[in-house]
Amino acid sequence: METKTVQQRLEILSDAAKYDVSCASSGSNRKNNTKGIGNGVACGICHSFTEDGRCVSLFKILMTNHCIYDCAYCANRRSNDRQRATLTVEEIIDLTIGFYRRNYIEGLFLSSGVIKSPDFTMERMVQVAKKLRIEENYHGYIHLKAIPGASHELVHEAGLWADRMSVNLEIPTEPNLKLLAPEKNYPAIFSPMTQIRNEILASKEEVKIFRNARRFAPAGQSTQMIIGATPETDRQIILLSSGLYKTQNLKRVYFSGYLPVNEYDKRLPALTRPPLVRENRLYQSDWLMRFYHYKAEEILTDDQPFLDLDVDPKLGYALRNMQLFPVDINRDDYEMILRIPGVGVQSAQRIIMARRHRKLNSEHLSKLGIVMKRAKYFLTCNELPASITDWTPERLKHKLITGAISKNKKSLDTQLSLFGNYQPVLPPIH
Amino acid sequence: MTIITYDGTFAGFLTAVFECYNRKVFPMDICSLMGEQKHLFAQKAHFQTDETKADRVWKGIQNKLSGKNNQLVFYAFLSEEHGIEMKIYRFLRRLFSEHFNIETDFGDLDVLYLTQTSRKVKQEAMRMLQFVRFQHTKDGLYFCGIEPRYDVIPLVVSQFQKRFADQRWLLYDLKRNYGMLYDKDKAQEVVISNKEFSSITGQVNENVLQEGEEFYQQLWKSYFTHINIKERKNLKLQRQHLPRRFWKYLPEMKG
Numbered sequence: 211m212e213t214k215t216v217q218q219r220l221e222i223l224s225d226a227a228k229y230d231v232s233c234a235s236s237g238s239n240r241k242n243n244t245k246g247i248g249n250g251v252a253c254g255i256c257h258s259f260t261e262d263g264r265c266v267s268l269f270k271i272l273m274t275n276h277c278i279y280d281c282a283y284c285a286n287r288r289s290n291d292r293q294r295a296t297l298t299v300e301e302i303i304d305l306t307i308g309f310y311r312r313n314y315i316e317g318l319f320l321s322s323g324v325i326k327s328p329d330f331t332m333e334r335m336v337q338v339a340k341k342l343r344i345e346e347n348y349h350g351y352i353h354l355k356a357i358p359g360a361s362h363e364l365v366h367e368a369g370l371w372a373d374r375m376s377v378n379l380e381i382p383t384e385p386n387l388k389l390l391a392p393e394k395n396y397p398a399i400f401s402p403m404t405q406i407r408n409e410i411l412a413s414k415e416e417v418k419i420f421r422n423a424r425r426f427a428p429a430g431q432s433t434q435m436i437i438g439a440t441p442e443t444d445r446q447i448i449l450l451s452s453g454l455y456k457t458q459n460l461k462r463v464y465f466s467g468y469l470p471v472n473e474y475d476k477r478l479p480a481l482t483r484p485p486l487v488r489e490n491r492l493y494q495s496d497w498l499m500r501f502y503h504y505k506a507e508e509i510l511t512d513d514q515p516f517l518d519l520d521v522d523p524k525l526g527y528a529l530r531n532m533q534l535f536p537v538d539i540n541r542d543d544y545e546m547i548l549r550i551p552g553v554g555v556q557s558a559q560r561i562i563m564a565r566r567h568r569k570l571n572s573e574h575l576s577k578l579g580i581v582m583k584r585a586k587y588f589l590t591c592n593e594l595p596a597s598i599t600d601w602t603p604e605r606l607k608h609k610l611i612t613g614a615i616s617k618n619k620k621s622l623d624t625q626l627s628l629f630g631n632y633q634p635v636l637p638p639i640h
Numbered sequence: 641m642t643i644i645t646y647d648g649t650f651a652g653f654l655t656a657v658f659e660c661y662n663r664k665v666f667p668m669d670i671c672s673l674m675g676e677q678k679h680l681f682a683q684k685a686h687f688q689t690d691e692t693k694a695d696r697v698w699k700g701i702q703n704k705l706s707g708k709n710n711q712l713v714f715y716a717f718l719s720e721e722h723g724i725e726m727k728i729y730r731f732l733r734r735l736f737s738e739h740f741n742i743e744t745d746f747g748d749l750d751v752l753y754l755t756q757t758s759r760k761v762k763q764e765a766m767r768m769l770q771f772v773r774f775q776h777t778k779d780g781l782y783f784c785g786i787e788p789r790y791d792v793i794p795l796v797v798s799q800f801q802k803r804f805a806d807q808r809w810l811l812y813d814l815k816r817n818y819g820m821l822y823d824k825d826k827a828q829e830v831v832i833s834n835k836e837f838s839s840i841t842g843q844v845n846e847n848v849l850q851e852g853e854e855f856y857q858q859l860w861k862s863y864f865t866h867i868n869i870k871e872r873k874n875l876k877l878q879r880q881h882l883p884r885r886f887w888k889y890l891p892e893m894k895g
Contacts, residue, residue, distance in 0.1 A: 258864065308856045350803075
């Protein structure tokens with residue numbers, strides 16, 4: 211077998227790692243108090259952006275793309291005829307430190323295909339993290355993937371060296387996982403996840419008592435699901451992720467729009483383009499749950515299996531619950547102001563702060579950065595009241611969509627439109 | 641109808657504020673000597689920078705602003721926007737006269753403007769943390785030449801000092817022609833007269849580069865192209881996060 215250069219192997223393995231969505235380098239403020247290299251910044255730093263618009267924050271790499279599993283959704287499955295490569299522990303360390311010193315990256319994201327056994331793979335990954343911390347005196351960010359099926363001891367050790375851990379769920383329901391990845395099962399995925407959760411909680415308690423206690427994965431844990439490879443509904447996905455936030459204390463649930471990597475496999479749907487709009491809407495719902503105090507049940511009601519691709523879920527909620535609006539900017543509480551479409555978390559906080567000093571009118575609001583084009587139908591301020599009662603949800607939706615089409619549609623829409631050039635015979639009502 | 645001039649430094653500006661209170665004048669404009677506008681009939685006054693006076697004003701500001709926001713005025717000043725001095729002056733007059741803290745009164749145009757400009761400056765400082773790229777030179781120095789829109793290099797030095805505590809580095813502002821040099825102990829300001837780097841792209845001359853440097857840049861470039869998912873191409877989104885003006889400093893965006 212011919213030997214590949216580091217560069218060739220780096221290319222193969224970064225190609226293989228690109229489907230991992232997680233890129234966050236936030237949540238850890240590990241200090242560099244031994245005059246070593248690196249530190250954590252709680253807000254995270256993105257160092258570059260690739261052509262797909264995704265950030266490059268961490269040096270995201272697989273240790274190896276050899277794999278003993280044969281999961282239908284994965285580009286690195288055993289039965290695929292792909293170039294395979296492995297980076298040694300030392301090579302990964304050298305690359306990480308070399309990139310870090312030049313300020314290319316914020317840290318290391320290490321994942322791997324499974325070679326020999328989960329334990330064998332996990333052990334080598336832990337070794338990378340441990341050597342970085344001890345031998346290189348490195349205090350930057352490390353994100354380690356926990357390999358399902360790895361032993362408790364190894365997961366425990368990984369958490370001590372890493373900042374964030376993650377276990378990928380990949381498929382949102384167990385029967386479908388069984389269908390696409392017969393060698394995997396939910397218990398093997400949830401057991402490390404639960405262990406990590408418990409250890410994070412225990413370590414937090416310990417730190418309260420002993421200030422210098424060793425922290426276990428200080429930036430928490432995350433997971434990832436593939437969207438569009440299996441027929442799950444958005445409602446199922448949102449309920450699942452909200453459940454994960456509650457029961458597993460996850461920091462993030464990532465969604466990855468399914469890319470047809472293994473087109474020959476008939477168990478998978480035939481897609482021409484990844485479902486980017488759907489992925490975007492799911493992320494928007496995720497934000498609503500994490501930052502806007504929405505409950506999963508509010509985003510999608512029982513009779514709605516899928517999110518509306520035309521309007522974002524927040525506007526969708528507002529249109530379904532017109533009785534809650536208009537919200538009075540100068541009186542109503544923070545929670546309600548957050549629910550106005552066009553008002554973000556920062557704007558809402560600024561409104562709360564600013565209204566202590568004076569009554570706000572629409573001019574103030576647009577200067578504060580609120581999207582009045584959308585928000586004006588849902589709020590009243592220190593002016594004549596908005597005439598919301600004149601609008602039925604359907605008409606308002608139509609108006610808001612047609613207004614936004616030119617701006618957003620191009621970058622997000624990935625489907626060819628059937629009636630793209632359709633001109634209505636009658637003039638529109640508004 | 642007085643126009644007050646100062647020497648362009650922050651301390652000079654604070655001295656000017658002090659003197660306005662001291663002499664009970666409400667100036668028509670406060671401007672730096674460099675950008676002074678010629679007014680035909682206006683009275684002019686120039687105040688010499690006085691550190692103790694500036695310090696008194698600064699302490700006064702610190703007492704009034706909340707801890708989280710205590711650099712607001714300084715950051716806004718750094719933006720060097722035209723006419724920022726009068727906006728800060730009006731803000732300070734209100735700040736000193738009111739009994740409660742007015743920094744969150746975003747209905748006031750001056751407060752809002754200062755908040756937004758200081759945010760812009762902070763964002764530019766963040767971009768330094770993001771887009772600085774060090775080149776390893778033969779004498780072991782990690783060098784980066786960059787051209788921030790505002791004078792933010794001093795703001796990020798402490799962060800770089802914490803992060804790269806065990807390497808010597810130099811952050812050089814190509815536009816303002818000065819840099820911060822860190823020698824594993826403390827950072828200090830330096831001006832380079834004999835430049836061995838391009839003063840446009842900050843690219844170090846090839847004969848001064850460390851041997852492995854080219855190799856790492858090459859690796860980084862190929863990593864960057866291979867981590868991209870072609871099916872999701874979205875150049876607009878890329879440009880939104882990674883402004884064009886930084887591309888010439890980034891090895892991954894070159895050729």
